[in-house]
Amino acid sequence: MNDGTSSSDPAAVPAEKIDPPPQWVLDLIEGSPIASVVSDPRLPDNPLIAINKAFEDLTGFSKEECVGRNCRFLAGSGTEPWLTEKIREGVREHKPVLVEILNYKKDGTPFRNAVLVAPIYGDEDQLQYFLGSQVEIAEGDSSVSIGRQQRAAEALKTLSPRQFEVTRMVASGLRNKQVAAELGLSEKTVKMHRGLAMEKLGFTSSADLVRIAVEAGI
Secondary structure, eight states: OOSSSOOOOTTOOOGGGSOOOOHHHHHHHTTOSSEEEEEOTTSTTOOEEEEOHHHHHHHOOOHHHHTTSOGGGGOOTTSOHHHHHHHHHHHHHTOOEEEEEEEEOTTSOEEEEEEEEEEEEOTTSOEEEEEEEEEEEOTTOHHHHHHHHHHHHHHHTTSOHHHHHHHHHHHTTOOHHHHHHHHTOOHHHHHHHHHHHHHHHTOSSHHHHHHHHHHHTO
C-alpha cells in the first residue's frame, strides 16, 4: 500500500528484465495530456512498462519509480477494495473497465481517480498489453463523471458511422490490422478513419480515443 512514501516493492520486476516497449506502444500515451500508462500482463504481476509525463505530474512518481511495478502502488488505506476487485475483474476477463477509486499521490495526498484499464491485442489476437489512464476528479462530485459520460457520448455523435465503428473496435483493444479484417477494409482505410476520428475529436494519442469510447459506454 502507498502511504505517500516510495519504498521497495518485492514484487517489482527489475528494470533490466523489461524489454523496451515498441514505439507503437509509446505512441499510445506519449502525446496524451491525460495521465496514462502501459502494463505488460505477460510479465509477473502485470508491471508498468511505460508511463507518460502527465502521469508523473499527477502522481508525483517518476518513471524510474514506476516501471517494473504493478500500478497498485497508488492504493492506500482508504482505497475501496471492491473497486480494486472490479479493476482486477476487467484485467482477468480482458475487458475495458472504468472506475472512480480513491488513490494516493507520492506525497500521501489522497485523490479521487477515474481509472480506465483496457486491453491491447497483438496481430495474432493475443493479449499483449493493458492501457491505463487516470483523471483526478473532485471528491464526492458525481456530476463530474456524469458530465464526462454525457460529453463523451455527444462528442462521438460527431463521428461518421465508419469512424464510430473503428473507434469502438479500437477501444476494445484491436489494432488496425484486426479492425481491417473484422470490417472487410484495408488497413490503410482503417488508419484513415482512425486518424480522421482523432482529428475530429481533437486528440493526439490513441489513449485518448480509447478513453472517450469507454467513458461513453460504447
